[in-house]
Each structure stands twice: as structure tokens, then as C-alpha cells.
Amino acid sequence: MSRLQISEQTTMGEILLAYPSAKIGLFQRYHVGGCSACGYESTDTLADVRRTHNLQDDLPRLVACIEESQGIESRLHVSPADVRAALAGGEKVHLLDARSAGEWDASHIDGAHPIGVELTFEILDSWPKDAAIVLYSNHGQRSLERASYFTAYGKTNVRSMDGGIEAWKDLGGRVVPAPGAALSTD
Amino acid sequence: MALSEETRQFITSLIERNAVVVFMKGDRSFPQCGFSARVVQMLDGLLDDYKTVDVLMSPELRDGIKEFSAWPTIPQLYVHGEFIGGSDIVSEMFASGELHEKLGQERPRAGRS
Numbered sequence A: 001m002s003r004l005q006i007s008e009q010t011t012m013g014e015i016l017l018a019y020p021s022a023k024i025g026l027f028q029r030y031h032v033g034g035c036s037a038c039g040y041e042s043t044d045t046l047a048d049v050r051r052t053h054n055l056q057d058d059l060p061r062l063v064a065c066i067e068e069s070q071g072i073e074s075r076l077h078v079s080p081a082d083v084r085a086a087l088a089g090g091e092k093v094h095l096l097d098a099r100s101a102g103e104w105d106a107s108h109i110d111g112a113h114p115i116g117v118e119l120t121f122e123i124l125d126s127w128p129k130d131a132a133i134v135l136y137s138n139h140g141q142r143s144l145e146r147a148s149y150f151t152a153y154g155k156t157n158v159r160s161m162d163g164g165i166e167a168w169k170d171l172g173g174r175v176v177p178a179p180g181a182a183l184s185t186d
Numbered sequence B: 001m002a003l004s005e006e007t008r009q010f011i012t013s014l015i016e017r018n019a020v021v022v023f024m025k026g027d028r029s030f031p032q033c034g035f036s037a038r039v040v041q042m043l044d045g046l047l048d049d050y051k052t053v054d055v056l057m058s059p060e061l062r063d064g065i066k067e068f069s070a071w072p073t074i075p076q077l078y079v080h081g082e083f084i085g086g087s088d089i090v091s092e093m094f095a096s097g098e099l100h101e102k103l104g105q106e107r108p109r110a111g112r113s
Helices: A012-018 A022-029 A046-052 A059-074 A080-088 A101-106 A117-126 A141-152 A164-170 B005-017 B034-044 B059-069 B087-096 B098-102
Strands: A094-097 A133-136 A158-161 B020-024 B051-054 B076-079 B082-085
Touching (some): A012 A046, A022 A059, A080 A164, A117 B059, A133 A164, B034 B087, B082 B087, B087 B098
Parallel strands (some): A094 A133
Antiparallel strands (some): B020 B076, B076 B082
């Protein structure tokens, strides 16, 4: 858990490093951070954001929002070992690749499906809200963001696999085609 | 991120199947951006029903819609398959009454200041 003591002078970069979930939490509550015009720079302090966006809540409430977002995020994580066990045990889990088409082509987890735009909105519009979904990226960052959005739309059983496909391979998990292609940082 | 064929077909299908579509950040009930919220506010005053698509859900769509429309910002409004514009253009058209006509509504008699 994070130990960052947040003050009005804490920068958004420091906050997001300690609480990656704050991005989701802040724009769910205050509608800030969705785009450049409504967002903030990593060098902006919390006081800057509060002033720029005319947020009425005081600092303790802002900090509470950031900290509460972490509780939501913690429920989005799942370990590669748990995913592997669930699949081996025959659980119905949709394993979805949240990376680009090029990364998918280079190498992906055996049995996964790429989550393109069509599937994204099919899940939103017609899948049961408790459908078991595990997203992965290269290291788990992009998949965590996608999982956060699905959760914000009411999906209750969406997880992001910690460490992504790299951790999956470290665990001896099967990928196809054979690994070796260059990957981006996430 | 280049516009993939899948994303192009997805966008085309949406604007063909829905008379009014807004590609925005967030959705109608919960806009995640001030510009998107402004477009929703105007449309809510004119229409009971229209389609919103949250581009934040999909990086492919978030980038792809800009290339598809040759327009660099979000939100983007389509009416009967025609690209109307972003927040500023929609605001101007709303103020002039042109948006009302586009949506099959009666143009307000008094101009807005």
C-alpha cells in the first residue's frame, strides 16, 4: 500500500505514481483528467488542480477520493498464477489481450482473444455484468486501465493480470507464436 | 495508432445505424470531459434519444475516430451519417438554430445572443 502523505503541494505525478487509480477516481468524481483541456500536467500540484478546475471539495475530501480509488483498484488485480489455476480448473474465464494488433500478432497468450473495438462495445452492451474477464497487456498497466473503465460501467468481475504477458511467460505459461518478438515498454 | 479496418467498419456501422451519434469521453449520463458534457447538454434539450459512444473505452476508437473524421478533437457529432463537428461548431449551430434544423426541430424564432 502507498504511504504517500498527500498535501496541497503534492504533484499529480507523485500522486499517480503512488495511486495509479487516482486517475479514474478523480475523473469519476470531478470530471477532470479525461482530456488535455480537462486534465492536468504531472507537475501540477493538487492545489493547482483544485483551483484550475474550481473543485468545491476541501483537501481532506480530495485526498479521501484518491485513497478510496485505491480500494477499488486493488480489487482489479489478479496474479498470473491465479489465472492459470482458474483456466486449468475449467473456470469460464474470458482471457482478453488489451495490447495493439501488432503486439498480438507478435505473440499472445494461448487461448486469449484480442479486445478490439467491436468486442469492447459488445462486452459493454450485451455481456452479463458478472462475466469473468481477465485482461492482460505486456506488464499490466494498459490492462489495468481498461479493467478500470469496464468496472466504471458496472462490470463486476473484470480483472487485470499483474505483470502481463511477461509475468505469464515467467510462470511458464504458453504463448503463441513462440516468444522473441520485441515488445514496447507496456 | 493507424485506423484499422475493424475500427473503420465499427464507426461506419454506428453512424449508419443511428441517426444521431456522439463520439465522446464518458457517456450521456456521465460525461468525462467538459466539452463532451456541453454537447450532451445541448442534445438533451433537443432529443429524447440519441447514441453516445465512449471513446475512453477503446484506444483504437479514441485515435481512430479522429482519423476517420479528419478532425483532431473529441467530442464529434454525426447526424444522419454526416460529420457535423466538435463542441465549438455544435455550440455555434445550436446558438444559430441550425442544429435544431439538422435534428428535425423547429428553428427557434428569436436568435440567441
